[in-house]
Amino acid sequence: MSKRKNKGFKKSKNKPNRSEKRYGKPNSSRGGPSKGKDKTASHRGRKTLTAEVTCSGLTNEGKGIAEWKGQQLEVPLLLPGEKAEVTVSQKGRFVNAELKRVVHPAKERVDPPCPYYYECGGCQLQHMSNQAQSRCKQDTIDELMKPFGKPETILTMDHPYDYRNKSHTTFGLNQNRQVIGGLYAQNTHEIIPMDRCLIHDPKADEIVQSIKDYMKNSKMQPYNEDTGRGFLRHVLIKVGKVSGEIMVVLVAASSEFKGKNNFVKALRKAHPEITTMLLNVNKRDTSVVLGNQEKVLFGKGTITDTLCGLKFEISAKSFYQINPVQTEKLYGKAIEMTELTGEETVIDAYCGIGTIGLVASQKAGKVIGVELNKDAVRDAIQNSKRNGVKNARFYQGDAGEFMVEMAARGEKADVVIMDPPRSGSDEAFLSSVVKLQPKRVVYVSCNPETQARDLEYLVKNGYEVEEIQPVDMFPQTYHVESVAKLVLKEN
Template sequence: MSKQKNRNDKKPAQSNHQSGKPNKKQGPAKGKPKGGNPKNSSPNARQGGPKATTAKVTCSRLTNEGKGLVEWEGKQLEVAHLLPGETAEVRVSKKGRFGDAELKRVLHQSEDRVEPPCPYYEQCGGCQLQHMSNQAQGQFKQNTVDALMKPFGKPEPILTMDHPYDYRNKSQMAIGRNKDRQVIGGLYAQNTHQIIPMDRCLIHDPKADEIVQTIKGMMKSFKMQPYNEDTGQGFLRHVLIKVGQTSGEIMVVLVAASPIFKGKNNFITALRKAHPEITTLLLNINKRNTSAVLGDQEKVLFGKGTITDTLGGMTFEISAKSFYQINPAQTEKLYTKAIEMANLTGKETVVDAYSGIGTISLIASQKAGSVMGVELNQDAVRDAIRNSKRNGVKNARFYQGDAGEFMVQMASRGEKADVVLMDPPRSGSDEAFLSSIAKLKPKRVVYVSCNPETQARDLKYLTKHGYAVEAIQPVDMFPQTYHVEAVAKLVRKEKAGKR
């Protein structure tokens, strides 16, 4: 995989509600056991019988994915939705994946347990922590980062959200039929392409879900057929919606299997009448039988084909395929901390690796002497250049290419950079990129990560090659999920000071 971000949206391998960056991970619940104990709906849970046994266990701690760890017959098992200190009955499958058990009921509950507010929580898998209080979620993420970063210093207290719902400015719902041939829209169940019909996802922007419900209700009257993955027949596959949470602009993308859109004009008129807040509507054609949600072909049906939003005092143009942080409120906190760590005085030369559509590059340009953004994705580079012009930025330049190679070439020409900003995908960086930092020898490196595990691995390399970690700040970008971001400040050792 390239070191730069792959920004093409894909069907989740795990759930629909993970971090907005690659590598990406996907009928209402009919009731929950008393006391809010989750009722697992996985295939192993349904099989049961002689292939499984029931055991009484006590949870000792949580994994980094928020699952409870228990001991059983000398083995360590992971149990979703179980909290430390809780005693529970679990089903251990003799045939299932080694190391996993399924929660049947909690016998002794933790004070941190709450009733999950989402009726689809046990079926969906997109959120993993709704059974934990907000305070407990924050502490869990703090503990995760603290443990991973222990070799480098003590992280600052995590920056959480006051209202940890309704935050996703991008959502995508799959469209299909249920066994009664009714049109349904929803998210995929964990590790499957089985659609869970839902009217509302509590971490989506509420207006986005409302629009999806309207579209779903219009399909019958407009004879719009949902796509069937098994037969390859049908028209509408997904509805993707992006909301500018500052601008209020809304983009709706109909992802279809064919460019032939019967009744298109009447459909557009009806949808705009129902939702005049929609500012642009697109048709994306995806004929492929792959995990990619979006295809390469795109047609603007209404509006300019993009929306704008404001972040860090800058206005950004966002296209259907643009990578843009999905939680703007927390992104403001994250980027503010990153710029603070860069210690910019207006004279520095900054390299922004993995620069995407230029968000952090342009925000940094307000306090830097010059900024060079480097990004492998050509579409993202074009977006960054447009965003630079839109904001009247004169001291930022964007380059299409591999950031590691770019920095090696800078070093070979005797050029210097004072600061390197890096925001890699979940897989982190590789040794080729990290070695390019060692060659360029910037005074400071600010490492923004959506995966502290790979960040810790990369920090280990950098601290062996001339750098010291001075500060670490975790940020809860994805409440209700186990994901957590962290930004770290590194300095050349001869410049390293006390924390």
Template sequence: MAKQKKQRYKTSKNKKYQSEKQNSKQSHPRKSQETVTPKANNRSINKKNHGQRKSTIEVTCTGLTSEGKGIVQWEGKQVEVAHLLPGEKAEVTVSKKGRFVKMELKRVITPSEDRANRPLSHDNEGVGCQLYHMNERAQERFKQKLIDKQMKTFGKPKPILTMEQPYYYRNKNVMTFGLDNKRQIISGLYAENSHQIIPMESSIIHDPKADEIIQTIKGMMKSFKMQPYNEDTGRGFLRHVLIRVGKKSGEIMVVLVSASSVFKGKNNFVKALRKTHPEITTILLNINDRNDSMVLGNQEKVLYGKGTITDTLCGLEFEISAKSFYQINPVQTERLYTRAIEMAELTGDQSVIDAYCGIGTIGLVASERADKVIGVELNKGAVRDAIRNSKRNGVKNARFYQGDAGEFMVQMAQRGEHVDVVFMDPPRSGSDKAFLSSLVTLKPKRIVYISCNPETQARDLNYLVKNGYKVREIQPVDMFPQTNHIECVAALDVI
């Protein structure tokens, strides 16, 4: 895309980029637990499966895909099998309909030494944890290999920073509610590439208390006559439950995502829920009456507490709302931010831009080592949160502005202003060329690019390299153990 784009196009693309930032990266990676695609009901799924021929065969895994699925050869085709490792001999179920072939692991006959010593549980653990079957050493090798391959054009990445205790790390949990074939209420995650809900009561990456609260809510629904929402019929009430946990503060937020603002018996429901879980500090009702891919709607009511929680990150205290973008693994986030700021080589006299800053996390953390920090964010609510977080922590050298970050940087360049460092942390889809063009126009001395998708990051790095920058350092961080997702920081210097 040429540098000079029509203003209308650039604005719309940057706004789309920023909107995605507010609703992405929470699950991780990924068809995330927060992202919803158009649904297919059980009836349509059954129709799709009608006519499939099934058989059971033995196969040997020859490799892994970039998503961590096993690769097997069958009838001249390369077929993917989830939770299978290279060298393993296994029994799989084959479903074939026309040219479409699907294999599901039934049992491992000859396990690999890389297999974790924990069988998949009745809680369908593998639905949200694509690498659950790998031990920690195997996960580390797998992710390092992926990063090395994606970034080989730009240099050799540093060894990946792994997590010492890679379990129960998520501070945000979203479960979807529905009915099973027996009309019983279930909660869980969507099966891959479908909207069939796979029941799940717990996960080794979820906060245990969050899982417990969700199960309590599921158990309360019948007595309070709360039906899960059905998008096909337009009937029902509860769509999702979102839980946020302050890992250091201990504060807990419960968000009931409903299809309607009419919540009969809400006071009694809140009272009963808090009686069982007095540790809950705030409860909200979020109304999502739309038919799109977002979990959270625009309307929100506070049913109990102040409507936000606080948590501490890198020594600073942040106020977090239901819609706030906040990294899901605080332990690894501290390591990620520490490395990103080190790679920025801040010495106390630089000017810094935190592009698409959200609630101001990395900008405020960096402020201690910078002369001034400018945060830019399109979402008004996030800007208010960032300003409030700045005051909460007594930060005097940070300013936050509501607007499009790309346009903001172009305007700075037109005024002859300069900046030393730009931090950018786009959604999984990466940045668009309009934003990157704006970045090149401002031409900061250094760019620190944080990404949860090395593939789109490599694409964007290629653009920046072609437009006057050189990649100096690449640091992968395992922010999402047990999943196939990786966070990566790249530092670029202007040539």
């Protein structure tokens, strides 16, 4: 670390930085394109032209749908009813469309509050009003779940910003050799310098800004992917929204941290709310953020937060729901769907660190959590002890095989709660549910498309969908979660 006097971790008063490369927003003027034939050009074997189209609807990812020469285009940033000029490029059967200019804007179109919106790609719906975003997600769920009944009205967020309790920032140098930190531009490894992400916890962004200021006044250098030189790759920050505890993880290319004590002392002085700091070493040439080697620099190495009245310990690598405000709504609805009376045996499949199973334990007779990841199971057991839960047990293994073995032994479960990954469940797991024949299945999903597919299987094998509740877990993005209640049909 430099021996020269450090200027400290002062909060930046600069306006938000802009990327070296501008991606630009679409022109929203009402002037139409020139009349006549499409304007055509050619670039590296790709045929490119400009065409005027009208948007007829939205995809599940919030892209505008438009017809062009008998083909369906998917145009980012285009809204239903809008007329626009789009740039269409075609190579073989592959057609790509980008919004060039909005000729007639829709009333739902708004100016995105984030200055990086058109560059970043982390959010996809900021050009829509909040009402339009909710309607878009509701329409997605309504269409996907049409075979099973009418979903309930989506549960939205009162303040649809500042909700992420986890953020990660990448560091590098710009063309002038100045330290920058921000997010990668969509589908690239080009860093967009930014001071504030509107869906991050504000305190996390303040800490990142302090780290950038420190680097500018010291010898700490960002890691360069091309040369393999430098120290700091990323900073991961986790914030306990209820507890106020904050974890800062420096992801570095080396375990040799010169000036470590000075850095820790300075950052703690600027942000006394930080309760723990870690150094994570990632020497691999990979897009995975965290490496396997970890060292605690300050504090206990974990933070604790409260969700649905229960305390959970959070490590650098442990999974914890990103938006706790909406998670409480989601879990509350899921537990309501279980119809627990205090007598039931509940299986929490894909239980992770035990969050939803431990919440269910407050109303169930017995909870059995099953999870493949042994580290998550260890955390679930510790979380159970931490909250004094006596009626929950957690096992490492395949949940489907576990239930098949239960059925073979003649054991019963009244309720199965399943919260699979985005890929959904496989037929082996779903068939194990059918074999065990619980009275109710509560399916929590982060991907309604795979949920609809899995519901179809369960409906064909003796269950009926009784209720579907969409929840907006990630405002400003196209992602939407859904929880469905299925009941076993009487023979």
